[in-house]
Amino acid sequence: NEAVKVNGYTCKDSTQMTPEDFYFQGLASAAATNTSTGSVVTGANVEKLPGLNTLGLSMSRIDYAPNGLNPPHVHPRASEIIFVLEGQLYVGFVTTAGKLMAKHINKGEIFVFPKGLLHFQKNVANTPASVIAAFDSQLPGTxxxxxxxxxxxxxxxxxxxxxxxxxxxxxxxxxxxxxx
Amino acid sequence: NEAVKVNGYTCKDSTQMTPEDFYFQGLASAAATNTSTGSVVTGANVEKLPGLNTLGLSMSRIDYAPNGLNPPHVHPRASEIIFVLEGQLYVGFVTTAGKLMAKHINKGEIFVFPKGLLHFQKNVANTPASVIAAFDSQLPGTxxxxxxxxxxxxxxxxxxxxxxxxxxxxxxxxxxxxxx
Amino acid sequence: NEAVKVNGYTCKDSTQMTPEDFYFQGLASAAATNTSTGSVVTGANVEKLPGLNTLGLSMSRIDYAPNGLNPPHVHPRASEIIFVLEGQLYVGFVTTAGKLMAKHINKGEIFVFPKGLLHFQKNVANTPASVIAAFDSQLPGTxxxxxxxxxxxxxxxxxxxxxxxxxxxxxxxxxxxxxx
Amino acid sequence: NEAVKVNGYTCKDSTQMTPEDFYFQGLASAAATNTSTGSVVTGANVEKLPGLNTLGLSMSRIDYAPNGLNPPHVHPRASEIIFVLEGQLYVGFVTTAGKLMAKHINKGEIFVFPKGLLHFQKNVANTPASVIAAFDSQLPGTxxxxxxxxxxxxxxxxxxxxxxxxxxxxxxxxxxxxxx
Amino acid sequence: NEAVKVNGYTCKDSTQMTPEDFYFQGLASAAATNTSTGSVVTGANVEKLPGLNTLGLSMSRIDYAPNGLNPPHVHPRASEIIFVLEGQLYVGFVTTAGKLMAKHINKGEIFVFPKGLLHFQKNVANTPASVIAAFDSQLPGTxxxxxxxxxxxxxxxxxxxxxxxxxxxxxxxxxxxxxx
Amino acid sequence: NEAVKVNGYTCKDSTQMTPEDFYFQGLASAAATNTSTGSVVTGANVEKLPGLNTLGLSMSRIDYAPNGLNPPHVHPRASEIIFVLEGQLYVGFVTTAGKLMAKHINKGEIFVFPKGLLHFQKNVANTPASVIAAFDSQLPGTxxxxxxxxxxxxxxxxxxxxxxxxxxxxxxxxxxxxxx
Structure with missing residues (x-):
């Protein structure tokens, strides 16, 4: 009765899986954004959603205070796509040739940040903003x-x-x- | 001046890339859902977003008429996570052991459909619904x-x-x- | 003296491996085909052949009663090639564009079913048939x-x-x- | 109207695929085994079966004269499973620790040769023998x-x-x- | 007579390959290190060594002026191991948990920088230094x-x-x- | 308090990692080369450098007596690049088409041996020689x-x-x- 581990995470026998293993409600509401940079990332990766183990993808929600910034960062193990739930953002990444690829994006628009590259998102409005981010790793790291x-x-x-x-x-x- | 192709898609030289290659606005508004099943999938994959080439992920938006169904289907090349933008859905997949893993999910909640398994989503309310879906393939296929x-x-x-x-x-x- | 597991399967130390870990005789004879559909699949995957662990391939034998059918199914984690041991089959798969790719094949001929796509084989003769199937996964799932x-x-x-x-x-x- | 290439092989548009792209009859009959070692390998890889492109598997048929030998060789890009169509063979591989893993196998039995390891098959009877071999590469190399x-x-x-x-x-x- | 491309690089037919495709002498001598930071990286990747195409590895040589620094950087597509050819270095990376993993290393010693993480090397002596770096990508990017x-x-x-x-x-x- | 294993190797919690997990000094000096062939390989793989686990690369040092030979061998799980630390070598591999790709190389030069192919290095001088080899596997096998x-x-x-x-x-x- 020792749990079988795959990738370091418990791999349930299929007879013991439940729908809850594939479900998460932690992205449903905005997190408090009164942080030093005015942004908060809430992850929905394999540590919170055990059903993601071996599947190669995960999600996050990012909430931004008015004018809040998700400062420059890198995900060592994943590319990322964001979908704007609310607000107006200025978002971008820097290529390995040192060029900025950036754009103002609005509600319902998406933008891609390639794997391992420096990127950021900034709320350019005086109202809160939020995005849903998807990653091609069960644990992208930041x-x-x-x-x-x-x-x-x-x-x-x-x-x-x-x-x-x-x-x-x-x-x-x-x-x-x-x-x- | 022949375009270099990778994976069958044009691979722009980094000096010719623009932010538009990584951006898409086609998921911003709901598609008309007056189809036979009452659902429409709008893809944002490498065919529409050239910057996704080689990155291993993509997105779709799915809109549901009241009580609309995205009928049972399989993505041969990807797992999927959905995030509910609006509405109440009953969603699920069938395991290779023949068990249903299904759940009612609401706005802001997420659910995972493992790679290559039969799954569906049904709008269980009398109002429209929509989700954002993420895939770990630049072209998941359906x-x-x-x-x-x-x-x-x-x-x-x-x-x-x-x-x-x-x-x-x-x-x-x-x-x-x-x-x- | 705890067994080391890789992929959830025991990974023997190389000093303890034996040729039997790489050998299986369970595909040697036809299984009884008096099932509802007239076909039986016998697997030779990592669960039966421990030496397949980490190797990325496996086999099955499929036996068909006269006019028996291996009904439409999907392997979520593998493509498949079949080689006809005996008999005459009508086999095919459906592309993501909804087209049927099907053919009558005979003893000694092979046919490919790409990963994650709906496919079937039907015995079109009044005599038993059988095939050997190979998969690019140690546990393709069905x-x-x-x-x-x-x-x-x-x-x-x-x-x-x-x-x-x-x-x-x-x-x-x-x-x-x-x-x- | 330039053909799109993927992996160096032509990648047909799905509207131009035919069932013949996924079919091969070249393994149906035994090849002449009057060679110096008394064995012949007939390949069914992506060079002969264009539908295998990107799928990660292929097959071969090996025919052995009485007492014929498929002499020690390595597949640099694939593991292999053989299924004995006819005859009695002595087959084996050498581990990286220098140990022989070998066995006599008969009609209908299977044996696994892990990727990149030295292996051989010998017909130990005075009658012809043949096997079907499967590989987890579209072009395993020998x-x-x-x-x-x-x-x-x-x-x-x-x-x-x-x-x-x-x-x-x-x-x-x-x-x-x-x-x- | 159009060159076949794989990964965007020309893939020579095996009959046209020469040993020169697998050979490079550009790492043999130290580059001039009178740059602003006092370090120079000389790459030996697929752009210079065509035989590396599809092989998944490459090398670089890094030369450091006395007290020179290879300032903090990230390789989006590869982990790295360095071997010190000459000199004394202080080298390290920062984990995703924000911890510094750093060490003084000397001639003949090696150190590993995991994929996608911020890392640096500093010459801590008043004499030149140099290392050989290996990457698990044919084009790691910096x-x-x-x-x-x-x-x-x-x-x-x-x-x-x-x-x-x-x-x-x-x-x-x-x-x-x-x-x- | 059971150690978590990934790939069969202990995967330390990030709070317990130390710089020593990413460091190795065993390649710093030449090994005694008075062996039957006049060469010795010293490995720096995941068995000696636990921080390599999951990273996909490793190193070795090879020392050669005057006229010593690293006799023909195969790495089943990796390609290799060598960098000559000292001496003059004649090195090469044999393609799957049976052609020799070989060259005399000197101090500071590099040569590539593709995955799974037969290769060798020979010291062609009357003085000792040594190389650093890099592999795209944490445990390439020989x-x-x-x-x-x-x-x-x-x-x-x-x-x-x-x-x-x-x-x-x-x-x-x-x-x-x-x-x-």
Missing amino acids: QSIVASLFGALPDDILVKSFQLKTKQVQRIKSRYPAKK | QSIVASLFGALPDDILVKSFQLKTKQVQRIKSRYPAKK | QSIVASLFGALPDDILVKSFQLKTKQVQRIKSRYPAKK | QSIVASLFGALPDDILVKSFQLKTKQVQRIKSRYPAKK | QSIVASLFGALPDDILVKSFQLKTKQVQRIKSRYPAKK | QSIVASLFGALPDDILVKSFQLKTKQVQRIKSRYPAKK
Whole structure:
């Protein structure tokens, strides 16, 4: 009676599956967006929806305060498509050639962010906004770039990378306490 | 100046890409649902969104008339997650063990249909409904089961499969003119 | 001394493997074909041949009574090739465009059924027939369409999908007791 | 009107496909086995069966003269399962740990050769034999080991590898004229 | 006589391949490291080594000036292993949980950077250094983070992401002229 | 507190990872090359570098005595690129068409061996040589061809394959004691 694991997640015997394994209601309402950047991501991946195990896709909902920003980040294991539920956004990604591919998009429109590339979304209106995002991975992972840089890297790497002064780097770092 | 093709689709040089290659507005409004089953699927796959080429995901919007049905079908190349934009649906799939995994779902809720399995969605309210569907393929393909069976298979296969009379089979077939 | 599992199946240490892990004799003789449809599928997949684990292929043998039918079904995780051991068959699949691709094939001939598409084989002679089928999955799965529809879906979905009367649906359903 | 290619093979538009694209009769009869080793492989891969393109599987038929040998070889891109159509064979592969996994198999029995490993089949009876082989690649490739070694490698590599004398190496090489 | 393309790259017929298709000498000597960050990456991917097409791996050489830095970057399509040819480096990556995994490594030692994660290498000695890097993609792609952010994103996104003043952002931007 | 396994290897929780999981110093110095063939392979795969699990790549170091040979072998699960650290080598592989693709390569040069094909490297100088090899698998596996043939296969298969006399076969076999 040891659970069988596949990909590190429990793989239920088909006689024990229930419809609840394939269902999630956690994306139904907007999350509170009073965060430092004015955006919140709510995931619906294999950690919350066990039926996604081995299937190769997942979803998230992103809510934005007025003028809120989902700051530049990378998903190491997935491409992403967003569908605007509400609001007006300016969204984009940067290609490996360093070009910005960005656009204003509105309710009902979709935009694609290719796998592993730096991207962002910004609410450009004075009202809340929200999107549904789909990923081609059951657990896409997210690396928030500014928090990763200034929450994890040593001062000298940041000073040299950004060509900022140590004091400037430390001021930005003070907002991102390092993880242990 | 011959276009380079990958997967059979044109692969633009990165210097020629534009944000429009990653954008689509065709899912923004509900399609007319006065069809025989009361549902319409609008795809946003690599055929409409060239930037999806090689990325492994796509979207669709499905609109349902009051009590409309998206009848049993299979996507041969993808799993699917739906997010309910509006309405109340009864949705489900059948496992390879022959069990129904089905549930009533409401606005904002999501449900997963594993790759290659028979599934359906039914609007259970007297008002229109719509969902956004995500797929882990740039071109998932769809095989509508009743139309494929009765629009393509010979009478004797259908008679024996369903254990119906030839006349009954022909009556159903009359609604599905064969493709040539 | 806990068995290591990969894909949910035990992965033997190479020092403990034996030739029997890669061998199976269960396809050597025809199964009894006195079933309702006149066909029987005998699988040789990872559940019976542990050495197939991680290898991405498997086999089946299908035996057909005179005029027997392997009714329309889908393999959610594999394409299939059949080789006719004995007999004369009419075989085919339906494309996502709804077209029938079908052919009469004889002993020693082969036919391909692409992944996730509805297909069937019918013995068109008054003598038994049999084929060997190969799949590009260690566990391709099978969804028999009529049994899945009429053994699992609610009456109203079937009535609307087939545009049959409830009584007609219930009559077909009586042959397919629902799985719990 | 330029043909679209996928994987280097023409990818027909679905409106132009015919059942013949998925059908092959070239495995129906035994090939002449009066070769130097007493075996002949007849392939049914994507080069002969265009419908296999992108599907990830293929077949071969192997015919053996009495006591014929399919000498040690490797398929660089596929695992293999064989099903014995006729005869008695001694078949096996060598693991990466250098152990032989071999067995006598008879009509109707199957045996698995994992991807990329050295394997062989020998007819151990005084009557002809034949098998059907399935591969998890549309074009598995074959590298016959003795012919590759002695038809392609320089003398000194062979002398040192086998610790044979140059004359012995040249005698074996004389049977394998180098490809240019 | 049209070249067959696979993945967008010419796929030579095997009769036309030469050993040169699988060979590259461009990594043999150190590149000039008098760049702004004191490091230079020389790639040996499918664009330079046509024989890598479809093989799923490639290499690079990275040379570092004394105290030179390969600033934080991401490979969207590959993991990476480096082997130190010469010198002493401080190298690391940031996990999706925001933790730094970093270490001082010396000649002959190796370190792994998982796919899609932010990573860097810094020469910590007053002498030149160099590494060989291997990737599990024939064309891994590179996104240099600071150049992508400050060479491509609009001021307001950067101001809000870094919580810098517009002037500070513009000062950093002046070093990264935008790509058109 | 049972360790979670993925691919048969322990998958640490991200809170327990350390930089040492991604680091290996075992390739830093040359191994003793006084072996029968004059070469030694030292692996840096998932068995030694747990952080490689799921990443799809690994490395090896190969050291060669003066005139040493890494005799013909196959990696069943990976392509390989070598980078010459020191020395002059003659390296090559045999295509499935039986052609030799070989070249003399020197310090700093690279050469590619496609997946599953027979290949070798020979030190052609009177001084030691060494290379770094990269693979697109976390555990590529190696099958040394002469040892596999003469250490594992029965006499009659070898006699017939090489068209040698039994005595000659047994003489070669005496150098390769069979694995049990």
